[in-house]
Amino acid sequence: MAYTLGVIVGIIVTIVMVGVLVALFFKLGNKDKRVKTEYDERQKIAIGEGYKIAYWTLAALLVVVQMYKTIAGSFGTDYLAKTDFGVIAFGMIIISIMVFCVYCIFNGAYWGINNNKKNYVIILGAIGVLNLGLALASIINGNFVVDGVISGSVVNLMCAILMFVVLGAAGIKEMKDKRNTDEEGDE
Numbered sequence: 001m002a003y004t005l006g007v008i009v010g011i012i013v014t015i016v017m018v019g020v021l022v023a024l025f026f027k028l029g030n031k032d033k034r035v036k037t038e039y040d041e042r043q044k045i046a047i048g049e050g051y052k053i054a055y056w057t058l059a060a061l062l063v064v065v066q067m068y069k070t071i072a073g074s075f076g077t078d079y080l081a082k083t084d085f086g087v088i089a090f091g092m093i094i095i096s097i098m099v100f101c102v103y104c105i106f107n108g109a110y111w112g113i114n115n116n117k118k119n120y121v122i123i124l125g126a127i128g129v130l131n132l133g134l135a136l137a138s139i140i141n142g143n144f145v146v147d148g149v150i151s152g153s154v155v156n157l158m159c160a161i162l163m164f165v166v167l168g169a170a171g172i173k174e175m176k177d178k179r180n181t182d183e184e185g186d187e
């Protein structure tokens with residue numbers, strides 16, 4: 001009973017700490033030090049479209065996994081059975097978040113009106129490096145794959161990949177916008 005209570009308290013403390021850190025990150029990332037990011041009407045429409053695309057991406061991934069499970073069950077070679085479904089579900093969620101972020105970046109709706117891009121890039125980069133470090137530590141310690149099963153440590157790797165994809169897409173969009181500005185200035 002004491003162990004269970006300790007686990008529950010640990011989970012609650014972790015959730016509160018993550019909430020405080022997220023609020024702090026948003027305050028540091030916004031020019032006006034507010035937690036909420038402000039978007040104009042065009043951005044809100046693009047964000048809505050991004051949510052829709054991310055939703056359908058997740059739905060398609062769920063269908064693909066279900067089809068795989070059905071086919072693999074018929075042949076008796078289900079490689080996904082060796083992985084906790086939570087890891088698979090988290091992977092699908094990360095992919096749909098990645099689709100949303102990249103769509104919003106390339107449609108000018110990722111950065112809000114009151115965002116400080118430089119601070120956000122630093123925060124996203126730090127989160128990516130931290131998660132990559134945790135994943136590498138897990139690999140080095142032999143905890144990444146345990147008894148032939150991919151462990152929850154892969155979540156850190158997925159989060160790192162998400163952060164680096166977002167930063168890469170933001171960098172590509174920045175270079176594209178700069179090139180378009182330079183071309184317009186030459187005319």
